[in-house]
Amino acid sequence: MLPNRKEVDRVRSTSGMDSPVQIVRAPVDGLDHAVRNASAHLLSMQYPEGYWWGELESNPTMEAEFLLLTRFLGIDDEETWRKLTNHLLEQQRPDGTWGQFYGAPGDLSTSTECYFALKLAGVSPERESMKKAREFILSKGGVPETRVFTKIWLSLFGQYEWRGVPSMPAEFMLLPNWFPITIYDFSSWARATVVPLLVILDRKPVKSVPDSAAIDELYPLPRDRTDYSIKRPARLIGWETFFYAGDIVLRHLERSPWKPARSQAIAKAERWILAHQEADGSWGGIQPPWVYSLMALEVLGYPLDHPVMQKGVQGFTSFSIEDNDRLRVQACVSPLWDTCLTMIALLDGDVDPSHPALLRASDWLSGQQILTGGDWQVKAKGVSPGGWAFEFHNDLYPDLDDTSEIVMALDRVAVPDDDKQRRAIERAVRWLLGMQSHNGGWAAFDKDNTNVLMAKIPFSDFGETIDPPSVDVTAHILEMLGQLGYTAEHPAVSAGLEYIRSEQEPDGPWFGRWGVNYVYGAGAVLPALRALGEDMEADYVRMAVDWLRDHQNDDGGWGESCVSYVDPDYKGRGPSTASQTAWALLALLAAGEVDDSSTRSGVEYLLRTQLADGAWDEPYFTGTGFPGYGVGQKTADGGDAEAYRSHELPAGFMINYHMYRYCWPLMALGRYKRLIAGEPWPADRERNDTSDDAWVGHAKRPANRLHRFLKIW
Template structure:
């Protein structure tokens, strides 16, 4: 052969064709192995479920919670404390997510929890953590929620936290700052905090666990950002003046409403809202009201947290999860299997479909506040979260069941009516609520910790539109027209769409 010569055209086609066949054969083998993996990993009940990774605050707040409740278990504490240590980064910090920069609030909570667990302050990992926190202003620069945790143990003053009066419970749903103007996750967290911030309990910690060394001279919480921020700081000042008055005619009624709301919203597994934040604050609020640990709600809450919410590792570590994801995991897994060629008659497909059908929610929830007269349906993310079915899970589950030929007509029509009723005025779909778009909740001084509302998003809307199309709804259907307009309007400049709920 002559160096650099090209093969004849016919020979080149043969080589490329052979390579393509080999590549396809390799891809088929990969798919077949993946399908076998799913078969081995399926639980006997029919679902799939993997860890929902979060960050070390889940562990830290478990230790703080059980110290507050007087429910410390040394075996569990050792395992959870070890998991917190394993999360720590080389610079001494703890981060909000894998690969994120160190976060001062997260680091403060982890540092505090480890001191409560008995770690010596001169231990190298705490020395590094202390340096990181102090370099960033100490506890005065922490988020409001972290400073609430510190106030519960006398390490921050309740007087230096924003005011949230319990009377918010008495506002009608249409009021600007009604609890139903907040997202479902913020709502479930705020209600118990209204009681805690009114009671201002302080559970002492040993001197060895105090955080005096994290107080940095001249450090203070952030200053107002703009005129709107200054306005809401002024409103906060007026609420403080009201709070100092000797007489609050609606206070007890509001407190009772908050307590009843908490008790009515506990799920079957002991959680609130199927996520960690409302769970821990609800347990502490009920305890602060005087309920003992053997009260049914407290007992169920602690038992649930010590069940499958706590992952046990072979090296002794224990990890508290922020949430459980079996419905989401199973819906996506089933969809992947049938899309990759597994026949609907295969037992693992039928088992998964039957489990998902049993998980349909048939009771009213908080979504009914904005959506009246619609028969309950939908699917939640978790094993138990009947009060908060979400549109995203529902769309994926319906699509998976449809492609698995497992969706009966009655369930299909009921779930479809629910999904269509949850469409917001702007044409999009949100996760848990309809038209939960007020900007006011994010402007209050209390709201420095993350998202406070649940507006429509492109990822959820995209899942719904895909499912509606699979169900045969034409582009001319009003819901499809509005959903597509929403998606066109929310496309990013480079052509993508934003995934609010992860990398969707």
């Protein structure tokens, strides 16, 4: 249950940190106009249905792989390929490369996929830009040095040998839940990708391409002299070596004609794929499982006019953007995330809680709550649904981060039917409490999805294979609980705070799993602590504040490069951006630093860089899909693989959320404006002790078998 709303809605008026702002400060010139202008800009962007939705920009492999998909399915057409080609060529850098994010060094695998797609589309290899791309690819070792998923794409068209791809038998589908590794030990996104790949790796299809599209020139040696063996791990002892040896054994077994369980495994994978298609035709709401599922079904004999195939192909239209004779393909869409952040920004910007735009958005979000089950129930047994997704359609994988932000938005809107909204919030809170992992944190999609063995198999050389708890998601959920009146006395909150404190960096900030990077982590944690009524003068809080001050740029803003995920020299360093400056300001304001010169300089940076229409420009990528560690979190030793050291982030996936440049700055400016006027922080309310009855699903796991025995005894 939730705390009594009548009791928690009273604004605190006590002294001290419970109400750190007691006086009215002189406003910064232009602040009122900037807030009004930014609010008006956001209001103008709302869709008639009530949501906000901006582009989710990633990297050009999306367009390259979509082009290859159309070839694989036999649905390629000249006009689509022409527009995709235009975009790929427009994204190519002057040195001939393609990268993972804005300003990134050229990436071998990304450049290889783009080169092959362009050549298949008819772009001449003698074109100067193609020559430069070829020189770069060869300088990095060529096709043999690309990542596994690039090799899979090339193998599908005969441009690499299937024997050079790590083995993963389809019988993986049949492993019981008690086995050390199962498909449900993969993260939700990896699971939805691996299942169709089991079919593809079993059948090893090869679609023909014209000789003119072959990429033999990207091999350092002739293909018949190329070594296709799987790389031996650097460490002689470890799980990587164990799985490497297992891969060798599996390859020998694959040659045997006797595979008694293979047909059963393929049939189970097929049923799983069919059961996991979403209403919009996607799988998992993201590009990788979507394309692999369509190809797996095609391999299994599904014709293009089959309803599942039709829906899957047509669904890509909602992920595609045509602009100036170019076609871009989004890896994902983010309407629910964009909508809740926009609502919070508008509320911070003094838009009336009963404004028609907010009521429309609230009504739309309420109708999107997911009240059916999904894969998350495998490890969260007995927990009732109540979350929201990130995308328009992803009912099987509701998102904990989205759910917490949506609750914070809905909680502040003055809707006519307050009881209906309260019931929706109660369902969401029960679900979130039930999804808390045993270490006290919360992950993005699953509970206790922490089996690091999944990242050790040879197949896993890209992205994140598991979904462990992260500080930023945990902080957002704690901030939500604080806004609703929960305190540190509640067991779930206490465990979450303990987790956050344990994850703090020695120099003060927190690692950012879903945003770049330590600035994002600090920007999530300090507002959560403030919302819970924590002591903002505590030493660990002041360490974070000092770190933010020390990493402010000379122009008054804050910025952090994606390279900070692999190079500690870039920690908190990079060109100033609107969103990262806003995160730093939100943290400083939460810590009570309203009058601090760093805060004022940050505000002035946002005012100075705001565009005439109320928006901000932000080419830099500040969102994170995958840091590229494999284990979904920062490792203690920083990792020993090349992916941990290369500035191109070859195993990462970075995002530029186009709505971030509008929402976050308005939040920061709006809260600053509120605080200098003597108004309260959004979550400053009378705290009430909340009953343990509200706490669902979290119990400390007994440390060992003896403890379990003693507990039972």
